[in-house]
Amino acid sequence: MKGRALGSVAFALLLGMATPAAHAAAVAGRVVDADGRPVAGALVSCRPVPSAEQRLLEETRAIEAKPIAETKTDEHGLFSIRFQRDPGDLLLRVSARGLPSREMEAEADSDQPGGELEILLPESRRFSGRITDESGRPLPRVRVRVFDSRETGEGVAFGEAVTGAEGRFEVPNAPDGDVAIAARAPGLVPVLIFRSRSMTSETLVLKRGGSVEGTLRDAAGKSLAGVVVVSADAAEETDAAGHYRLDGIAIGLASVRARWKEDQARREGVVVRKGETARVDLRLGPSAVISGTIVDEKTRRPLSGVHVSASSSFAKSGRPEEVARTDARGGFRLGGLSAGSYELRAERRGYLPGGAAAAAGASSATVSLALRKAGTISGRVVDERGVAVAGARIRRLPPIGRSETFEGSSFPLSSVPSYRDGSFRMRGLPPGEASLLAQKEGWVAARRDGVGVRSGDVTKRVVLTLRRGVEAKGRVVDRTGQPIAGAEVRLWSMKNPSATVSAVADPQGSFSARGLTEGAYAAEVSARGFATKTYDALAVGKRGAAWVPFVLGPSAPISGWVRNTAGDAIAGASISSSGGTDGEEVHAQSDAEGRFRLDGWAEGRQVALEIAAEGYARLSRTVNAPTDGLTAILSAAATLRGRVEDAETQKPLESFSLGWHVPRGS
DSSP: OHHHHHHHHHHHHBOOTTOOSSOSEEEEEEEEETTSOBOTTOEEEEEEOOOHHHHHHHHHHTOOOOOSEEEEOOTTSEEEEEESSOOOEEEEEEEOTTSOEEEEEEEOBTTOOTTOEEEEEOOEEEEEEEEEOTTSOBOOSOEEEEEEOSOOSSOEEEEEEEOOTTSEEEEEEEESSSEEEEEEOTTBOOEEEEEOTTOOEEEEEOOBOEEEEEEEEOTTSOBOSSOEEEETTEEEEOOTTSEEEEEEEOSEEEEEEEEETTEEEEEEEEEEOTTOEEEOOEEOEEOEEEEEEEEETTTOOBOOSOEEEEEETTOSSOOOSEEEEOOTTSEEEEEEEOSEEEEEEEEOTTBOOEEEEEEEOSSOEEEEEEEOBOEEEEEEEEOTTSOBOOSOEEEEOOOTTSOSSOTTOSSTTOOEEOOTTSEEEEEEEOSEEEEEEEEOTTEEOEEEEEEEEOTTOEEEEEEEEOEEOEEEEEEEEETTSOBOTTOEEEEEESSOTTOEEEEEOOTTSEEEEEEEOSEEEEEEEEOTTBOOEEEEEEEEBTTBEEOOOEEEOBOOOEEEEEEETTSOBOTTOEEEEEOSTTOOEEEEEOOTTSEEEEOOOOTTOEEEEEEEOTTBOOEEEEEESSEEEEEEEEOBOOOOOOOOBOTTTOOBOSSOOOOOOOOTTO
């Protein structure tokens, strides 16, 4: 029945490509590779953006939703999909042979010109590995996704594969750079780990967790079918009797929730034990509601089609609790919420994002927002002779003294490419002055400060001039003089630290860094199993440089186990380590036996550890490297329940802040 319904939606929405004369909306754009060249024949498909619950249900069941429309790019990399009526927010997927795929949200516009979206498919690399269960048995038919771990505002670039009979997988089109690897299998706890660019393979262990099952009923006690119930990273629909079952839930404390229309049910503090099933019956009740209107800041006219999301201040998943889209009068309504504090975010193409805090309680909360039109910068990237340079990446630099993610930009530091004619176009910018940086491997970065940006306007004819740089060569070796293959060398100019150049050592330990300019550089050299080392005042002359070998000493590892108070191993715990004021950090995750290992610290370095796991209270420790056999005991997270009221009237307060601390010695 669902398949027929989806087919009906596709027929109603999509207008045949042979009749482009009249359409209510369209999504169009251009697909390019990392060098700015058009990608012909790329498959572009789209479907309505699923809710957070529906998306998680698809991941849990390992199903691929059917698109409502698809097309291919032409020889210029252009595509256009037309609809008879507004399809709402769309989820686009772009795939091309030999390149990572990209998934991103977009909206169809009735007045959208061709080439509105600029979709970059980055360079690819191979990533392989093996997946086993806790006993070491290989797991076949496990879906593995390797995706770019950076949040760029351009969607997610990824490659994926399915394990074979021996549990092995190979992703030929994984995105180049730092990546995240996600894997899940029925009945097992999903795994998500992060790896640097130098890592090309990984062994993942999926462990058994616990299960949660129960029955969902409405306020009158009637069982409800077809409602999605969510806990942690798993979701399932209730059957005809209102029954549900969720497997592969991480051990510890979990929350279970369900929403139907504007009613909701939630149970916190559910104890999940390995191999056991917790019974959680849910009953729907009235939910909190946040509603409001969104207008243009200057004209005060209502804005339709604004994407509005509400995220809980205490949510761990990072997923919005509820999303909505404004109507023709600029109105929106977010229902199905639990009482509490939420962060609202409003986004619409051509406008800067807006946000507000809202407290949802027994009565409906009302919020009014005004969005400001964003500015655009267009221009060209050329060489010293004025010849177009394709494939450069242009990004906006953060204001001095500000972090790299700063307020007032739709996609703060996402970069855009230069195309075959050297042109580039950067949208979603706040008014004021912007600093731009253009980079391409083998070229000296070009920086342009003081570029004026006006709200709702396009700043044109901005030229960024790249020039050929010089080359520095060197080797990375250990203390015995043996080469360290795969070592990463990151260089930055002492005069312009924002322009970095990276290189990777070959099997002989040799590396070559191009696109440098005369002056002093600093280098950070790292490799797995070795202590990261920083070199200062590296001289680069007019003809480049040939540096003496960089020598890395063995890492002073920090290793141990993460366990709960009963002595059971905690798999998938996140261990973060930092070593002082230089900002250096190393991360790891505990394996199926609770073991972890942090490499990269020098001997004698004092390191601060932060250990966290779902359902457990965080633990902070300070150790000196090396440390072996460290046991971190995590206590189950507690739930605080209570009531806050006005001391005089005894009326409940819906909006308040609550803090607590653990007394010393407890």
